[in-house]
Amino acid sequence: MNHVECIYEAERAVALLQPLRLRILDEARVPISASRIAECLGEPRQKVNYHVRELARFRFLEPAGSLRRRNLIEQNYVARAKFFVISPEILESLGADWRSGADQQSAARLLGLTAQVQRDLARAGREAADQNKRLPTWSLHSELRFESSAKRAAFAREVESAVARAIQRHAAPIESTRGRPYRLVAGCHPIPPENPDKERKHIS
Secondary structure, three states: OEEEEEEOOHHHHHHHOOHHHHHHHHHOOOOEEHHHHHHHHOOOHHHHHHHHHHHHHOOOEEEEEEEEEOOEEEEEEEEOEEEEEEOHHHHHHHOOOOOOOOOOOOHHHHHHHHHHHHHHHHHHHHHHHHOOOOOOOOOOOOOOOOOOHHHHHHHHHHHHHHHHHHHHHHOOOOOOOOOOOOOOOOOOOOOOOOOOOOOOOOOO
């Protein structure tokens, strides 16, 4: 089982985005038969069998051996990946674009940048997989609080300055033909409450 599989084709995305199929894939994180999935979900066996076949046809499920059960030999299936990501490339020109003129502090720009990262990773990931290579990436995640908008603005300025110094010291100009080009994206956004009815936070 792969850890993450990116979906690039609109037809596959449509085939995946059905509530029952998502539930089936969740059950198939370990090898399991269609009849067993039907029992776990409380759904008719014939209905689940159809969706399992479709998921296998679109390469979301793959055969995982067989098992004798009640004097029958049942085919087991397992999900091809632990997680699935739908590439923004599917939306083509309708997808979010960070170059659309939104200012640096807008949510639209940050959404566009994250979509660009997904597009880049999708293409680069396909290239690396074709060459049987590991894709060289780096990521940083942190959660923090700001007591005021002034503190948040000061933090942003300091991070921008530190990143600019690191780029100047270690990276070649993007126009250079030496080395591989990389894209660095840094963003900061409010964390929405998991239970909005229980937790109300003011976004300054």
